[in-house]
Amino acid sequence: MEILGTTLRICVEDLEASVPFYERIAGSRALRFDRGGVSVAAVGCFLLMSGPEQELEVLRKVSATIAVEDVDEAHDVLSSSGARILAGPLATPAGRNLIALHPDGAVFEYVDRRTVM
Numbered sequence: 001m002e003i004l005g006t007t008l009r010i011c012v013e014d015l016e017a018s019v020p021f022y023e024r025i026a027g028s029r030a031l032r033f034d035r036g037g038v039s040v041a042a043v044g045c046f047l048l049m050s051g052p053e054q055e056l057e058v059l060r061k062v063s064a065t066i067a068v069e070d071v072d073e074a075h076d077v078l079s080s081s082g083a084r085i086l087a088g089p090l091a092t093p094a095g096r097n098l099i100a101l102h103p104d105g106a107v108f109e110y111v112d113r114r115t116v117m
Helices: 015-026 053-059 072-078
Strands: 005-009 033-034 038-043 047-052 066-067 084-092 097-103 107-111
Touching: 015 038, 015 047, 015 107, 038 053, 053 107, 066 072, 072 084, 072 097, 072 107
Parallel strands: 005 047, 066 107
Antiparallel strands: 005 066, 033 038, 038 047, 084 097, 097 107
């Protein structure tokens, strides 16, 4: 499994106020979508999230988002290496993802760009 990059996850109180700053420093426009009651803006290497505190509390437990070529391959490698798959693979507006608990207790989201919605 090749790791293609990482995305920093940031929970913000006011998404509309935060997006212009991140668009400016990243030099790109935000890709916006909603996921389970949470508003999301992907800007460069930043994933901004805003929504109900109960939803954000769960999202804060995920350390980072890791881009991979194929989530199915990541699932196989992670599972055979001792990670526990907590959710997924699932289709999202930006591709597929899964959430994995590593043996050391760290939680990561793995994503690919294969859209099948």
